Amino acid sequence: MKIGxxxxxxxxxxxxxxxERIQNFGGKLYLxxxxxxxxxxxxxxxxxxFEPDSKIRxxxxxxxxxxxxxxxxxxxxEKNKVRGDIGITYDLDxxxxxxxxxxxxxxxxxxxxxxxxxxxxxxxxxKRVEELGIKVYRHYSISGYPNNIExxxxxxxxxxxxxxxxxxxxxxxxxxxxxxxxxxxCLSQLYHxxxxxxxxxxxxxxxxxxxxxALHHPVNLAYEAATADLNDVNIIDPFHxxxxxxxxxxxxxxxxxxxVLKAIxxxxxxxxPYNSPTDMGVNMAGNCIFDxxxxxxxxxxxxxxxxxxxxxxxxxxxxxxxxxxxxxxxLQKAGLTMADRPVAAAANQKAEVTGNPAAAIELPDGxxxxxxxxxxxxxxxxxxxxxLKVLAGLxxxxxxxxxxxxxxxxxxxxxxxxxxxxxxxxxxxxxALTISxxxxxxxxxxxxxxxxxxxxxxxxxxxxxxxxxxxxxxxxINLTCEAQYSTNKLYHK
Numbered sequence: 001m002k003i004g005x006x007x008x009x010x011x012x013x014x015x016x017x018x019x020e021r022i023q024n025f026g027g028k029l030y031l032x033x034x035x036x037x038x039x040x041x042x043x044x045x046x047x048x049x050f051e052p053d054s055k056i057r058x059x060x061x062x063x064x065x066x067x068x069x070x071x072x073x074x075x076x077x078e079k080n081k082v083r084g085d086i087g088i089t090y091d092l093d094x095x096x097x098x099x100x101x102x103x104x105x106x107x108x109x110x111x112x113x114x115x116x117x118x119x120x121x122x123x124x125x126x127k128r129v130e131e132l133g134i135k136v137y138r139h140y141s142i143s144g145y146p147n148n149i150e151x152x153x154x155x156x157x158x159x160x161x162x163x164x165x166x167x168x169x170x171x172x173x174x175x176x177x178x179x180x181x182x183x184x185x186c187l188s189q190l191y192h193x194x195x196x197x198x199x200x201x202x203x204x205x206x207x208x209x210x211x212x213x214a215l216h217h218p219v220n221l222a223y224e225a226a227t228a229d230l231n232d233v234n235i236i237d238p239f240h241x242x243x244x245x246x247x248x249x250x251x252x253x254x255x256x257x258x259x260v261l262k263a264i265x266x267x268x269x270x271x272x273p274y275n276s277p278t279d280m281g282v283n284m285a286g287n288c289i290f291d292x293x294x295x296x297x298x299x300x301x302x303x304x305x306x307x308x309x310x311x312x313x314x315x316x317x318x319x320x321x322x323x324x325x326x327x328x329x330x331l332q333k334a335g336l337t338m339a340d341r342p343v344a345a346a347a348n349q350k351a352e353v354t355g356n357p358a359a360a361i362e363l364p365d366g367x368x369x370x371x372x373x374x375x376x377x378x379x380x381x382x383x384x385x386x387x388l389k390v391l392a393g394l395x396x397x398x399x400x401x402x403x404x405x406x407x408x409x410x411x412x413x414x415x416x417x418x419x420x421x422x423x424x425x426x427x428x429x430x431x432a433l434t435i436s437x438x439x440x441x442x443x444x445x446x447x448x449x450x451x452x453x454x455x456x457x458x459x460x461x462x463x464x465x466x467x468x469x470x471x472x473x474x475x476x477i478n479l480t481c482e483a484q485y486s487t488n489k490l491y492h493k
C-alpha cells in the first residue's frame with residue numbers, strides 16, 4: 001500500500017523525452033508502443049503510485065502532435081484471438097481502443113491489417129471499420145522476414161505494403177496485444193517515407209523491463225513473470241555495454257533482433273541512429289521511483305500472484321505446466337516462497353480451523369481480516385463485510401445486512417433461478433448493503449469505506465466463481481486463490 005512511484009514526474013519527464021526524440025529525427029517519429037496504453041494495471045501493481053492510464057494521459061498532454069495508428073494481425077482476426085484480461089476478441093478490442101483514444105482527445109488516423117493474405121474475416125473487418133469512417137491499410141507477409149534484408153528493403157518487401165498517410169509529427173503505433181506486427185509497420189513506414197524524401201525516425205516505448213534497474217530487481221522479474229507464456233527473459237544489453245561501457249537491461253527478443261534492425265536502418269538511412277536496443281527506448285519510469293523498498297515489496301507480491309494464477313489456470317484446464325515451472329524459477333530468483341504472502345497463510349489457516357472455505361484480506365494499515373463460510377454468506381462476502389466494519393470502526397457484532405434481507409434473495413436464487421449454491425456473490429452482497437445503507441447508519445458508514453479496499457491484497461482458500469473474481473478486480477483488490485475447488489464436482493461454472 002506504500003507509494004513508491006512519482007506519477008506526476010513521470011508524466012512530465014516522459015513527454016519531454018518523447019518531444020526530444022522527435023526533434024532528434026527532424027520532426028517526425030514513429031513510436032512503437034508496447035504494453036497497454038490506458039489500462040496498464042500490471043504497471044500500477046508493481047510501481048505503486050503509477051496510474052493505469054498514465055501513458056495515455058501523458059500523450060494527451062501533447063495531443064496536438066499525436067496521431068494513433070492501431071495495428072492488428074489478420075490471422076488473429078481469422079482465429080478470433082481473445083485478450084485474456086478482458087475476454088474480448090482482438091478485432092473488437094481495436095474498436096474499444098479507438099473509442100478510448102478519442103475520449104482522451106487523441107486523433108486516430110487509421111487501422112493496419114498486418115500479415116494480410118485475403119482472409120475473409122479480415123476483409124469483413126476492414127469493411128466494417130471503413131464504414132465507421134476510419135481508413136484501413138493492408139500490409140503483407142514478407143518471406144524471409146526479418147533476416148532477408150535485401151528483399152525486405154525492396155519493392156517486393158516493404159514496397160508492397162500500402163503507405164499509411166499520416167498528418168502529425170508523433171505517430172503512435174499500438175495494438176491489442178503482442179505479435180501484431182507493430183515494429184514491422186514502423187519500419188515499413190520508414191522505408192516509404194524515405195522513398196518520398198521525408199526524414200522520419202523510429203523509437204520504442206516499452207515500460208518493462210526497466211532499463212536502468214538491476215537485472216534481477218523485483219520489478220524486472222515481475223515483468224518476466226507477466227510474460228512467462230512468451231518465454232521472455234531479461235538480459236544485460238551486450239550492445240549497449242560494448243558501445244558505452246554501461247550496464248543496462250533489455251529483454252531477449254529485442255537483443256536478438258537488434259543486428260537485423262541495425263542493418264535495416266543502415267539500408268534505409270545509410271547509417272543506424274542507434275548503437276543498442278536500449279538506445280531505441282524512451283522509457284523514463286525508472287527515474288520516477290522514489291521509494292525502492294515500496295516498489296520491491298509490490299513487485300514481489302506480483303510475482304507470487306502470477307504463480308498462484310498459473311496454478312489455478314492449470315486446475316481449470318487452461319494453464320501450462322511449462323509456464324508454471326518458469327514462474328517457480330522466477331520465484332527462486334527473487335528469493336521468494338508462497339510463505340511471503342501473509343494473506344494466503346491467514347486464509348488457509350482459517351479454512352483449516354473451520355473445515356470450510358475461507359478468505360483473508362490485508363488492509364491499508366497491515367491488519368489482516370478473515371472471513372469464513374456460513375449458512376448465509378460465502379467466505380469472500382463475509383471477509384469483505386468484516387473488512388468494511390474494521391475500516392468504519394464498527395464492532396464485529398454489528399449486522400450490516402439483516403438476515404431477513406439475505407434469505408429472500410437466497411430463496412430467489414435457489415427456488416426461481418435454479419442455483420444450487422445459496423450464497424450471494426460479492427456484487428449481490430454489495431447491492432444488498434447499498435439498500436441497507438439507505439436506512440442504516442452503520443451500513444452507510446461501511447459503504448463509504450469501499451474505496452479504501454483498492455490495492456489491498458486478498459486470498460481465498462478455494463477458486464472463486466468468475467463473477468466474484470470480476471468483483472474483486474472492479475474493487476481494485478489483488479486476489480489470489482488456492483488451486484482447488486470447494487467441491488469435488490467435475491464441472492465448475
